Amino acid sequence: MTDTHKQIATAWFGSLRDQICAAFESIEDDLTGTYSDRPAARFERTQWSRPETDEKGEAQGGGGVMSVMRGRVFEKVGVNVSTVEGVFSEEFRKEIPGAAEDGRFWAAGISLVAHMQSPLVPAVHMNTRHIITSKHWFGGGADLTPMVPNDEDTRQFHSGFREACDRHGDDYYERFKKWCDEYFFLKHRNEPRGVGGIFYDYIDTDDWNADFAFTRDVGLAFLNTYPDIVREHMNSPWTAEQRLHQLERRGRYVEFNLLYDRGTRFGLMTGGNTDAILMSMPPEARWP
Secondary structure (H helix, E strand, O other): OOHHHHHHHHHHHHHHHHHHHHHHHHHHHOOOOOOOOOOOOOOEEEEEEOOOEOOOOOEOEEEEEEEEEOOOOEEEEEEEEEEEEEEOOHHHHOOOOOOOOOOEEEEEEEEEEEEEOOOOOOEEEEEEEEEEOOOEEEEEEEEEEOOOOOHHHHHHHHHHHHHHHHOOOOOHHHHHHHHHHHHOEEOOOOEEOOOEEEEEEEEOOOOHHHHHHHHHHHHHHHHHHHHHHHHHHOOOOOOHHHHHHHHHHHHHHHHHHHHOOHHHHHHHHOOOOHHHHHHHOOOOOOOO
16 A cells, blocks of 8 residues: 555545535525525534543544534534544454554545435435455445335435446345345344445455445445435425424334444544544434
8 A cells, every 4th residue: 555545535534424414505595495495504514623642642643524414404414534544442443454563544534424404305425445464455436315115216225226236246236235234133123224325345356446436336325326316306395294204213223323323433433533533423313
């Protein structure tokens, strides 16, 4: 790995963030349905940084930018980027490839979660990342969580990611779809979190440019599918009963992120910004 590779990946995550934020702000501008009497919102960006050493005196560094919008279409959406480096704790090293003997790491990525005002617009998650220890790999994915199931939304979402996968590996889509279905499953409730998408990790084919191109295409697949799904439903009226159901489904989202989510655990175990890590939590939820 070279510093150039790190710079290319970091720059892409920032560029993708900018493109997504622009697309979402355009959606905020174009609302004509419920809450259109409210002003359109904009993302607020907050920088954060890690101290130069951890509690044991080990060198570390980096930071990130939280971009959060609370609006009339997006009840709460966060699009965060970060680039961090340091040393894994002794107890965490054995869980990370290439870190058992040398705990040093570098990681960069983008992480997005959107919780919507309308119960008819599905919530969504997307992240892509690049991690370097004594090994290096890409990971990420995206999944859709509708409150009111819609077969066309599911087809459109999956179609976008299938096209991205098919450009890079004949078996990518089926492998990563299956991985997503298995990963985003609430074992304690014996139910899926949503209608899936793709999930992948540890992508290292010995061709960095090809692996990076795949991760880049995953981000673009999200950008080319999800905003269209939002626009399809954002102006339709909804009922109080549908809103109540939405809040209960959000409770499932909270349960998954606190019990099972690897990104949440990675962020907390590497001294990341707690507010950025827990950005994925919905602004309001309920349990029956």
